[in-house]
Amino acid sequence: MKLESHAPGGPIETRWSRHKNQIKLVNPANKRKYDIIVVGTGLAGGSAAASLAELGYNVKAFCIQDSPRRAHSIAAQGGINAAKNYPNDGDSVWRLFYDTVKGGDFRARESNVYRLAEISTAIIDHCVAQGIPFARDYGGLLANRSFGGAQVSRTFYARGQTGQQLLLCCYQGMMRQVAAGKVTMFPRREMLDLVIVDGKARGIVARNLVTGELERHAGHAVVLATGGYGNVFYLSTNAMASNVTAAWRCHKRGALFANPCYTQIHPTCIPVSGGHQSKLTLMSESLRNDGRVWVPKKQGDTRAAADIPEDERDYYLERKYPSFGNLVPRDVASRNAKQVCDEGRGVGATGLAVYLDFRDAIQRDGRATIERKYGNLFAMYEKITADDPYTTPMMIYPAIHYTMGGLWVDYNLMSTIPGLFVLGEANFSDHGANRLGASALMQGLADGYFVIPYTIGGYLAGTALPQVSLEHAAFKDAESGAKEQTRRLLAIQGRRTVDDIHRALGRLLWDNCGMGRNDQGLQEVLQKVPELRDEFWKNALVPGGADDFNQSLEKAGRVADFLEFAGLMAKDALTRRESCGGHFNEAFQTEENEALRDDENFCHVAAWEYKGPDAEPERHVEPLVFENVTLAQRSYK
Amino acid sequence: MATINLTLKVWRQKGQKDKGRLETLPAPGISTDMSFLEMLDVVNERLTLEGKEPVAFDHDCREGICGMCGAMVNGLAHGPERGTTLCQLHMRHFRDGDTLMIEPWRARAFKVVKDLVVDRSAFDKIIAAGGYVSASTGGAQDANAIPVPMETAEEAMDAAQCIGCGACVASCPNASAMLFMSAKVSHLALMPQGRPEAARRVLAMLRAADACGFGNCSNERECEAKCPKEIKITHIARMNREYMKAVFGSARE
Numbered sequence: 021m022k023l024e025s026h027a028p029g030g031p032i033e034t035r036w037s038r039h040k041n042q043i044k045l046v047n048p049a050n051k052r053k054y055d056i057i058v059v060g061t062g063l064a065g066g067s068a069a070a071s072l073a074e075l076g077y078n079v080k081a082f083c084i085q086d087s088p089r090r091a092h093s094i095a096a097q098g099g100i101n102a103a104k105n106y107p108n109d110g111d112s113v114w115r116l117f118y119d120t121v122k123g124g125d126f127r128a129r130e131s132n133v134y135r136l137a138e139i140s141t142a143i144i145d146h147c148v149a150q151g152i153p154f155a156r157d158y159g160g161l162l163a164n165r166s167f168g169g170a171q172v173s174r175t176f177y178a179r180g181q182t183g184q185q186l187l188l189c190c191y192q193g194m195m196r197q198v199a200a201g202k203v204t205m206f207p208r209r210e211m212l213d214l215v216i217v218d219g220k221a222r223g224i225v226a227r228n229l230v231t232g233e234l235e236r237h238a239g240h241a242v243v244l245a246t247g248g249y250g251n252v253f254y255l256s257t258n259a260m261a262s263n264v265t266a267a268w269r270c271h272k273r274g275a276l277f278a279n280p281c282y283t284q285i286h287p288t289c290i291p292v293s294g295g296h297q298s299k300l301t302l303m304s305e306s307l308r309n310d311g312r313v314w315v316p317k318k319q320g321d322t323r324a325a326a327d328i329p330e331d332e333r334d335y336y337l338e339r340k341y342p343s344f345g346n347l348v349p350r351d352v353a354s355r356n357a358k359q360v361c362d363e364g365r366g367v368g369a370t371g372l373a374v375y376l377d378f379r380d381a382i383q384r385d386g387r388a389t390i391e392r393k394y395g396n397l398f399a400m401y402e403k404i405t406a407d408d409p410y411t412t413p414m415m416i417y418p419a420i421h422y423t424m425g426g427l428w429v430d431y432n433l434m435s436t437i438p439g440l441f442v443l444g445e446a447n448f449s450d451h452g453a454n455r456l457g458a459s460a461l462m463q464g465l466a467d468g469y470f471v472i473p474y475t476i477g478g479y480l481a482g483t484a485l486p487q488v489s490l491e492h493a494a495f496k497d498a499e500s501g502a503k504e505q506t507r508r509l510l511a512i513q514g515r516r517t518v519d520d521i522h523r524a525l526g527r528l529l530w531d532n533c534g535m536g537r538n539d540q541g542l543q544e545v546l547q548k549v550p551e552l553r554d555e556f557w558k559n560a561l562v563p564g565g566a567d568d569f570n571q572s573l574e575k576a577g578r579v580a581d582f583l584e585f586a587g588l589m590a591k592d593a594l595t596r597r598e599s600c601g602g603h604f605n606e607a608f609q610t611e612e613n614e615a616l617r618d619d620e621n622f623c624h625v626a627a628w629e630y631k632g633p634d635a636e637p638e639r640h641v642e643p644l645v646f647e648n649v650t651l652a653q654r655s656y657k
Numbered sequence: 658m659a660t661i662n663l664t665l666k667v668w669r670q671k672g673q674k675d676k677g678r679l680e681t682l683p684a685p686g687i688s689t690d691m692s693f694l695e696m697l698d699v700v701n702e703r704l705t706l707e708g709k710e711p712v713a714f715d716h717d718c719r720e721g722i723c724g725m726c727g728a729m730v731n732g733l734a735h736g737p738e739r740g741t742t743l744c745q746l747h748m749r750h751f752r753d754g755d756t757l758m759i760e761p762w763r764a765r766a767f768k769v770v771k772d773l774v775v776d777r778s779a780f781d782k783i784i785a786a787g788g789y790v791s792a793s794t795g796g797a798q799d800a801n802a803i804p805v806p807m808e809t810a811e812e813a814m815d816a817a818q819c820i821g822c823g824a825c826v827a828s829c830p831n832a833s834a835m836l837f838m839s840a841k842v843s844h845l846a847l848m849p850q851g852r853p854e855a856a857r858r859v860l861a862m863l864r865a866a867d868a869c870g871f872g873n874c875s876n877e878r879e880c881e882a883k884c885p886k887e888i889k890i891t892h893i894a895r896m897n898r899e900y901m902k903a904v905f906g907s908a909r910e
C-alpha cells in the first residue's frame with residue numbers, strides 16, 4: 021500500500037492557502053443534504069461539530085459522558101500556543117513550526133506542522149470572540165507565558181483551567197447549533213463499530229449506555245475525534261473513560277494505525293501513593309517556569325527537604341542543560357527524573373519522586389505573585405497529598421500523559437478509509453515523536469475549527485455517496501458483531517475483575533514500554549500480552565446485564581481492546597531501531613543519554629495494517645521529507 | 658499508611674421506575690490516602706467478586722474539573738470539605754468507625770438513572786437556550802482588538818469556572834439552578850464579546866430553567882456553601898440586574 025499524504029508541494033508558506041483554493045466546494049444549498057457523524061466532543065470533535073453545523077451540514081455528535089462539556093479535554097491546565105508574537109520576543113509562524121518539528125524529534129510531516137502553526141493565531145481570535153476570559157495584563161491585553169521548553173512566550177492561558185475554558189467554548193458553540201437544529205447530540209453513547217459501504221465510511225454502531233440498546237447511525241462521512249490511548253497503561257493522567265476502542269475498531273475495519281509506540285510521559289505528576297491508585301494527577305508544567313527541580317546529591321538521603329543544605333542538592337536539569345534548565349522538553353525532563361531515581365536519589369516514601377521547589381520563586385516574586393499564577397494548582401496538590409507547596413517542595417514523578425501515535429491521516433485528515441476523518445489526539449499527524457506543551461489544544465482546535473470544515477467539503481463534493489439504508493448488510497453485520505462481543509464478555513463469568521487484569525497490563529507496559537525501552541522488555545511484552553488476553557477471555561468477571569446501565573461492561577469492552585492494541589504498540593517499538601522523542605530504546609542513545617535517531621533508515625511514519633485476529637499486522641511506511649528544516653541532533657544544553 | 662473502617666449506606670436504584678432503597682455496605686481497611694471515589698472502587702471490586710452488582714456512580718477526570726462526579730455524603734453535596742468535588746475528597750477527612758450515607762443528587766429536574774447516577778441534561782438545555790456568544794468560526798478580528806481590564810477578565814473567570822456538576826441544585830431547598838445559570842450569564846455579561854446578546858441570553862436561559870422544572874431562588878445560600886468551585890452568589894445578583902435591564906429594555910446596546 022502506498023501512503024499518499026496528499027500534502028501539496030511548493031513553498032511551505034503558501035501550501036495551505038493554495039490547497040484551500042483548489043478544494044472543491046459544496047454548494048450552500050447542498051450542505052444541508054449531508055449528514056456528518058462526529059464521534060467524540062472534546063476540543064477536536066466539539067469544534068468540528070460546531071463549525072460544520074455553522075456551515076449548514078447536519079451533524080450527529082456522540083460522546084460517552086452525560087454531556088459534551090465533560091470530555092477529557094476539560095482537564096488541560098497549562099495553555100494553548102499561538103504564534104501571535106504579542107510579547108514582541110521574536111516569535112513567528114516559522115518559529116512555532118520549527119520548534120514543533122524539532123520538539124517532535126523530526127518525525128512529523130512538515131506540511132501539517134506548518135499549517136498548524138499558521139492556523140494557531142486564528143484559534144485565539146475565535147476563542148476571544150467567543151468570550152473566553154483568558155489571562156490579561158494590566159493594560160487589558162492578552163497575557164502570555166513561556167511553556168514546556170519554548171524560548172518565547174506564546175502560550176495563552178486561563179488560570180490553570182485553559183482546557184476547561186476552551187472546551188466550554190466549543191460546547192457552547194455546539195449547543196447553539198443544537199438549538200438551531202443543526203447538531204443532534206447523542207450523549208452517553210459509545211461507538212462500537214464503523215460501518216463501511218462500498219469501501220467508504222457511512223455510519224457507526226453505538227451502544228446507548230443507559231439502555232444498553234445498540235443503535236445504527238448513517239451519514240455521508242464519519243469524523244472520529246475520540247482522543248488518545250494513554251489508558252492502555254492503566255495509570256495515566258487521562259480521564260477514566262479515555263480509550264482506544266473507537267480507533268481500534270476503525271483499525272480493524274481497515275484504517276492504518278500510525279506510530280503506536282510514540283507515547284508521551286509527562287514529567288510533573290503527583291507520584292503514585294498506593295495500590296488503590298486509579299489515575300494520576302498532572303501538575304501543569306507551567307510550574308517548571310518558577311519551580312526548580314532537584315534531588316539530594318547523596319543516595320538514600322532520607323532527611324526532610326528543608327534539612328538538606330543548598331550544597332547537598334543537585335539541581336540536575338540546571339546542571340546538565342544550562343541554557344534550557346528546568347524548561348527542557350518533556351521527554352528529556354522525564355528521563356532525567358527516572359535516571360536520578362534509578363540511581364537511588366529519589367525522594368518520598370517510595371523513592372520514586374523528585375522535588376519541584378518554589379522556595380526561590382516565592383523569595384524573589386513574593387507569595388502573592390506565585391499564588392496568582394499557580395494558586396489552583398497548589399490547592400489541588402495540597403488536597404491530594406496534604407502537603408503545602410508554599411512551605412515544602414512538591415514531589416513529582418513522570419506519568420503517561422499523551423499519545424502522539426494514532427490513526428494515520430493524510431493532509432486532509434482523512435484516514436486510509438475514504439470518508440473516515442480523524443481529528444485531535446486520535447490521529448497521529450502533527451507532533452512527531454514528542455509533543456510540545458500547549459500544542460495539543462492548538463492541534464485539536466486547528467483540526468476542528470479550521471481544517472475539517474474545508475477538507476470534508478472537498479471529499480463530499482468529489483465523491484458519489486448514494487443514500488444507504490440502516491438495513492444494509494454492513495449495518496447488520498456491525499451490529500451483530502457488537503452484540504456478540506457483549507454476549508461473550510458477560511458469559512466469561514470468571515474470577516478476576518477487569519480492573520485487576522487492566523492493572524497487570526498497565527504494569528507490564530509501564531515497566532517495559534514506558535520511559536525506557538529495550539529489546540528484551542519489549543519481547544516480554546509481546547509474549548505476555550497474549551497470555552493476559554487469554555486470561556481476560558477465560559477468567560474476567562463482568563457483572564450485570566447487556567440491557568442496562570452497566571459500567572463494568574463498558575470497562576470490559578475497553579480493556580479487551582487495550583489488550584489487543586498493546587501488542588501492536590510493543591511491536592512498533594521493537595521494529596523502530598532507533599530512539600526518537602518519547603520512544604527511547606536504551607540501545608540507541610548518545611553519549612549524553614539523549615535519544616539517538618537513525619535518519620537514514622527510520623525517517624518515516626510507520627503505519628500498521630490489521631490483517632486479522634491471528635495474523636501478523638503489516639507495516640507500511642510513509643517517508644518523511646524535510647525540505648525546510650535541517651535534521652539535527654536535538655540539543656537543549 | 659493509615660487505614661479506617663467505614664460503614665456505607667448507599668442508595669441503590671435499578672432505574673428510573675424502580676423505587677430505590679438504602680443498602681448497607683461495609684467498607685473495611687480504607688487507606689486514608691484514597692480519594693472518595695477510590696474508596697468506592699474498592700467497595701465495587703469486592704461486590705463484583707461476591708457476584709453482586711457494583712454501585713453505579715458517574716466520574717471521569719477524577720481531578721475536580723469535568724463535573725461528572727457528585728453525590729450527597731451525609732446530606733452534603735460532595736461531602737464535608739469546602740470547595741471540593743467528590744473525586745478530590747480524600748478519606749483522611751473521615752474517622753475510623755464513621756457511617757456514611759451516600760445518595761444521589763435529588764431534584765425534580767434531575768432524574769435518577771441508576772444508583773448514584775442522575776440525568777443532568779437539563780443543564781445542557783439551559784446552555785442551548787442562550788449560554789453562548791453567537792460568533793461563528795472564521796470571522797473574528799484580532800484577539801487584542803478589544804482590551805478587557807484584567808479585573809473584569811478575572812471576575813468573568815471566577816464565574817466561568819463552573820463545572821456544571823449540579824451540587825448547587827442538589828443543595829438548594831428549592832432545587833433551583835440559579836447559581837449554575839448565573840455563572841454563565843455573569844461570565845458572558847462581563848466580557849465585552851458577550852454584551853450584544855446579554856438581554857436575549859438572560860431571558861432565554863431563565864425561561865429554559867423554568868421549563869426544565871428548576872425552582873426559584875429564595876436566598877438560602879446553600880448553593881454557594883457547597884459549590885466545589887466556590888462560585889459566589891454575587892453572580893446571581895448580577896444576573897438579576899441583567900434580567901431587570903433586559904425587561905426594561907436598557908440592555909440592548
Ligand SMILES: Cc1cc2nc3c(=O)[nH]c(=O)nc-3n(C[C@H](O)[C@H](O)[C@H](O)COP(=O)(O)OP(=O)(O)OC[C@H]3O[C@@H](n4cnc5c(N)ncnc54)[C@H](O)[C@@H]3O)c2cc1C
Binds near residue numbers: 065209259422446
Ligand atoms: C491532565 C492533562 C492536562 C493537559 N494539559 C494540556 C495543556 O495544557 N495544553 C495542551 O495543549 N494539551 C494538554 N493536554 C492534552 C490535551 O488535553 C488533549 O490531548 C486534548 O484535549 C485531546 O482532545 P481531543 O478532542 O482529541 O480528545 P478528548 O478530549 O479526549 O475527547 C474525546 C472524546 O471522544 C469521546 N469518545 C471516546 N471514545 C468514544 C467512543 N468509543 N464512542 C463515543 N465517544 C467516544 C469522549 O466521550 C470525548 O468526548 C493535557 C492532557 C491532560 C491529560
Ligand code: FES
Binds near residue numbers: 721725727743
Ligand atoms: S470526576 Fe471529574 S469532577 Fe469529579
